[in-house]
Amino acid sequence: MIVNLSFSQVGIGTTTPSSAAVLHIETANYITTKVGGFIMPVVTEAEQTSIPVTAADDGLMVFVSDPSTGKWCWDIYDGDQAVWRSINCAPVPVCNTQIYLEDFSGYTLNTGRDRRTNSGDYPGGVTWTVDDSAADFLGQDNDYAYTNATGQFELNNTDGPVSFITQAVTISGYATVCFSVDIDASGNLEYDHSDHSTDDTNNQNDYVNIEYSIDGGAWQLVANYGGNGTVNHTLVAPAVADGTFPTGQVSVSGLSGTTLAIRITSNTWASDEKFFYDNILIEGGN
Incomplete structure (x- = not known):
């Protein structure tokens, strides 16, 4: 210079x-x-x-x-x-055109995976799929990931990470693309930050990860959303189990490409610990 x-x-x-x-x-x-x-x-x-x-x-x-x-x-x-x-x-493209919405309406009750068995009218990858291969998802009646009576996708006592994965949604033709997911929870969820290295095996740490993949590429983590997660997780439970979890909507904007897939992974370890997903929405704008 x-x-x-x-x-x-x-x-x-x-x-x-x-x-x-x-x-x-x-x-x-x-x-x-x-x-x-x-x-x-x-x-x-x-x-x-x-x-x-x-x-x-x-x-x-x-x-x-x-x-x-x-x-x-x-x-x-x-x-x-x-x-x-x-x-x-110059106008900034605003997401205002719905491309994809999964609100879990219209499914048979308990559609998804129940102790590693397909249940209800599980779509099995047509519109979404559930990956429970890394969870100890076999032994108890309350190990499941499926639709509930209130129109949500509910996960209980997963004993390891279970992922909900959308189909690859076509997003070409839009100047900008956004997506959002509603997250809710119940039970005495907890997260010990000092024990991160064994998150998926320690019988304790409860978290939610939201990731996205553009054009079939690597999964991109939405890290520490709103300051309520970590560099490794989108949202984590409080250090002391007090019945709270940072619930609400997680949203991402400013994306572009040909296809977009969303993956939501969560982990709970007790029969009173549940996560709920709803209104997985992808929108585009020009």
């Missing part, structure tokens, strides 16, 4: 900054055979609102990129009128 200071002129990539510029950035000399650009601060609308601008900040520039509001603009602050002026805006 070439940086030149000449009185009030600063040159980056040049030894002869323009006398008309306070800051002159030149791409021609920026690393052999490569050129670059200038990235101004990128903020959401909420972050932009929190900037403590005054009349003295006339000309302050930010780039507003906010998928939640649909704003995508280069903004310059007008100190005289105390307003932000949008110089150039």
Whole structure:
């Protein structure tokens, strides 16, 4: 990098900054055979609102990129009128077209896997499948992963990780794709962070992992969602079993590709410990 200071002129990539510029950035000399650009601060609308601008900040520039509001603009602050002026805006694609929804309605009660046996009208990979190969899912009547009477997918006493996996859903033709999953739980779930290395065998640690795969590629973990998980898990139970779990909706946005599959894996170790999934929704936008 070439940086030149000449009185009030600063040159980056040049030894002869323009006398008309306070800051002159030149791409021609920026690393052999490569050129670059200038990235101004990128903020959401909420972050932009929190900037403590005054009349003295006339000309302050930010780039507003906010998928939640649909704003995508280069903004310059007008100190005289105390307003932000949008110089150039383009619409941000917003997910508003349903592509796939699994709300577990219309299935025979207890559709899924009961102690490693297909039950109900289990689709077996047509729309979704259950992988219980890593769980001790054989010995007791309350070892199951199937639809319940309230229209949810319920897992109980899995004794090891059990995965619910959607089909590979076609998402091509959309500028952006989002998905969401509703997670609920009951029972005295717990998670000992010091015992992570034996999560799937220690008869204690309860967690939920949500992953996605684009175009048949590697599974990508949604880690530590909302600060209620870890680097290895989307959501984990509290350290002390107190009947609580960070339930609610987990959502992911800004995806693109040809196909999208979602995998939800959870683990419980007692007959009073249950997880519930519902409303697995994939949406697209342009």
